[in-house]
Amino acid sequence: VALSANGPVTLWARDTSWGRDNPRLPGVTLPQGVHVTDDLPAATAADTLLLALPAQALGGFLADHGALLDSKHLVSTAKGIDLSRLTGPSTLLTQACPRATVAVLTGPSFAADIARGLPTALTLACADAEAGRALQHDLSTPVLRLYRTTDVTGAELGGALKNVIAIAAGVVIGAGLGDSARAAIITRGFAEMTRLSARLGARPETLTGLSGLGDLTLTCTSQQSRNFRYGQALGARQPFDAATTVEGAATARAVAALAGKIGCDMPIAAMVARLAEGRMTVDDAAQHLMTRPLKEE
Numbered sequence: 001v002a003l004s005a006n007g008p009v010t011l012w013a014r015d016t017s018w019g020r021d022n023p024r025l026p027g028v029t030l031p032q033g034v035h036v037t038d039d040l041p042a043a044t045a046a047d048t049l050l051l052a053l054p055a056q057a058l059g060g061f062l063a064d065h066g067a068l069l070d071s072k073h074l075v076s077t078a079k080g081i082d083l084s085r086l087t088g089p090s091t092l093l094t095q096a097c098p099r100a101t102v103a104v105l106t107g108p109s110f111a112a113d114i115a116r117g118l119p120t121a122l123t124l125a126c127a128d129a130e131a132g133r134a135l136q137h138d139l140s141t142p143v144l145r146l147y148r149t150t151d152v153t154g155a156e157l158g159g160a161l162k163n164v165i166a167i168a169a170g171v172v173i174g175a176g177l178g179d180s181a182r183a184a185i186i187t188r189g190f191a192e193m194t195r196l197s198a199r200l201g202a203r204p205e206t207l208t209g210l211s212g213l214g215d216l217t218l219t220c221t222s223q224q225s226r227n228f229r230y231g232q233a234l235g236a237r238q239p240f241d242a243a244t245t246v247e248g249a250a251t252a253r254a255v256a257a258l259a260g261k262i263g264c265d266m267p268i269a270a271m272v273a274r275l276a277e278g279r280m281t282v283d284d285a286a287q288h289l290m291t292r293p294l295k296e297e
């Protein structure tokens with residue numbers, strides 16, 4: 001919707017029977033500049049392709065269709081870590097499409113806000129600085145402001161890890177533990193995010209930017225966030241719609257596996273993984289976090 005301000009856009013989906021009003025984006029009718037199709041070869045004729053798939057679906061999609069995407073400029077919007085391979089979306093794209101230029105678009109942004117034309121700032125990460133500069137210009141609009149970086153690892157880890165911490169923040173609020181406890185979870189969660197990211201080669205300033213702290217702030221404080229609402233339901237012991245995309249649940253499990261492999265202490269992520277799998281109660285999780293050995297901040 002936003003990019004159609006810059007020129008014609010083709011939107012591909014497996015099922016296009018919804019016409020121009022997608023129930024996943026209620027209240028938004030696609031503008032004339034968006035052409036909707038279920039013809040993937042036709043849609044992939046463009047040079048620049050945005051892949052807006054859930055992180056756990058991206059690997060399978062690339063296994064089926066990667067050949068169509070090679071040599072293109074591929075921009076992933078997925079915020080997660082693939083559970084079976086323990087890698088982020090950029091690695092999945094590079095492995096499936098070795099001749100493509102790979103970039104990541106991430107940062108604080110609810111789809112509904114962008115579609116309504118509200119002002120939004122994002123991070124565009126591309127290891128190839130020149131290609132990143134071109135994509136930054138192509139994908140910015142007067143209300144969608146892109147900052148660029150070459151730190152793809154940091155940008156995609158920020159987006160993936162903030163979802164895990166947002167679930168924890170939701171649990172705190174859902175369980176009635178209060179805003180002070182949520183602030184503690186956000187802060188200690190951010191410490192975990194920077195710790196793991198540094199171990200994996202990210203730059204610290206990427207984590208304090210839009211793709212890290214920016215998105216963490218948004219997702220831990222807004223009822224628009226699916227990850228936060230899912231955490232709230234867990235905390236309140238209420239059911240949650242299983243058809244809703246909640247990236248942080250699988251990513252928490254991936255983070256726990258990855259952190260175990262490289263020996264990185266990630267207590268909040270480990271707790272979210274156990275809560276999401278039903279292996280721990282909220283009371284036990286809170287007790288566990290509060291009774292860890294006292295340490296320096």
Ligand SMILES: NC(=O)C1=CN([C@@H]2O[C@H](COP(=O)(O)OP(=O)(O)OC[C@H]3O[C@@H](n4cnc5c(N)ncnc54)[C@H](O)[C@@H]3O)[C@@H](O)[C@H]2O)C=CC1
Nearest residue numbers: 024052053054055057061077078079109110111112245247
């Ligand atoms: N919705 C939002 O506000 C934002 C979402 N993101 C990220 O973008 C990614 C996608 O999120 P949403 O669009 O919100 O999710 P969604 O669940 O609303 O939509 C995902 C779409 O992908 C389709 N899909 C799933 N598996 C597929 C496959 N194998 N082949 C083809 N299509 C498939 C689904 O049918 C659905 O239409 C996630 O990683 C999310 O974290 C990033 C920023 C904001």
Ligand SMILES: O=C(CO)COP(=O)(O)O
Nearest residue numbers: 107108109110225226227
């Ligand atoms: O990534 C997002 C905001 O930046 C969307 O968050 P949720 O997936 O939690 O709805």
